[in-house]
Amino acid sequence: LAKTTQPISMDSYEGQEVNITCSHNNIATNDYITWYQQFPSQGPRFIIQGYKTKVTNEVASLFIPADRKSSTLSLPRVSLSDTAVYYCLVGGPHNAGNMLTFGGGTRLMVKP
Amino acid sequence: NAGVTQTPKFQVLKTGQSMTLQCAQDMNHNSMYWYRQDPGMGLRLIYYSASEGTTDKGEVPNGYNVSRLNKREFSLRLESAAPSQTSVYFCASSEVLAGEQFFGPGTRLTVL
Numbered sequence: 001l002a003k004t005t006q007p008i009s010m011d012s013y014e015g016q017e018v019n020i021t022c023s024h025n026n027i028a029t030n031d032y033i034t035w036y037q038q039f040p041s042q043g044p045r046f047i048i049q050g051y052k053t054k055v056t057n058e059v060a061s062l063f064i065p066a067d068r069k070s071s072t073l074s075l076p077r078v079s080l081s082d083t084a085v086y087y088c089l090v091g092g093p094h095n096a097g098n099m100l101t102f103g104g105g106t107r108l109m110v111k112p
Numbered sequence: 113n114a115g116v117t118q119t120p121k122f123q124v125l126k127t128g129q130s131m132t133l134q135c136a137q138d139m140n141h142n143s144m145y146w147y148r149q150d151p152g153m154g155l156r157l158i159y160y161s162a163s164e165g166t167t168d169k170g171e172v173p174n175g176y177n178v179s180r181l182n183k184r185e186f187s188l189r190l191e192s193a194a195p196s197q198t199s200v201y202f203c204a205s206s207e208v209l210a211g212e213q214f215f216g217p218g219t220r221l222t223v224l
Contacts, residue, residue, distance in 0.1 A: 043202045043215025100210060102155040
């Protein structure tokens with residue numbers, strides 16, 4: 001299984017850009033990288049998914065280097081409402097077990 | 113379009129009692145999942161159903177049973193509740209196995 005490693009927690013301030021890095025040294029050729037966000041007392045919510053290079057949507061950007069052994073979720077100009085846990089998952093339908101393993105995630109605290 | 117709904121929202125059981133958690137999705141998704149989340153921890157997969165008519169064990173299936181009643185509904189049953197099953201239970205669905213998952217609001221279960 002492709003194991004992922006993320007920082008346990010991060011602090012930031014409103015208006016700053018936050019970058020959360022995930023290491024996945026054993027990523028397989030067909031694996032995708034997916035990030036979820038979870039607010040307290042809610043289920044996780046899909047943020048972004050990518051395979052290589054850069055993916056951007058209205059919420060975040062995902063940067064994936066050429067070797068794909070890590071990825072960085074970038075949240076531009078965070079606000080207090082971005083305080084949440086962020087999970088990095090690596091896998092795909094061919095490797096369902098990985099995509100269904102959430103791990104501990106990264107607890108982001110945004111301060112005023 | 114309600115997405116994923118779960119009932120009940122809260123439940124208190126005594127040790128040894130049984131109960132069924134209900135989950136339904138209206139997105140015509142093929143795959144459905146049950147997770148549990150203990151305080152301060154990530155989600156752990158209990159059971160999943162890749163498609164109607166199939167179910168498979170996840171990481172922590174002991175003490176639970178599931179039924180994929182039809183394409184919309186996926187229930188989780190605790191036959192003899194134990195205090196170790198005190199947790200928040202999330203149901204999720206996705207169009208394909210291990211694809212983007214949509215989560216329900218969760219059921220907070222306490223076993224005394």
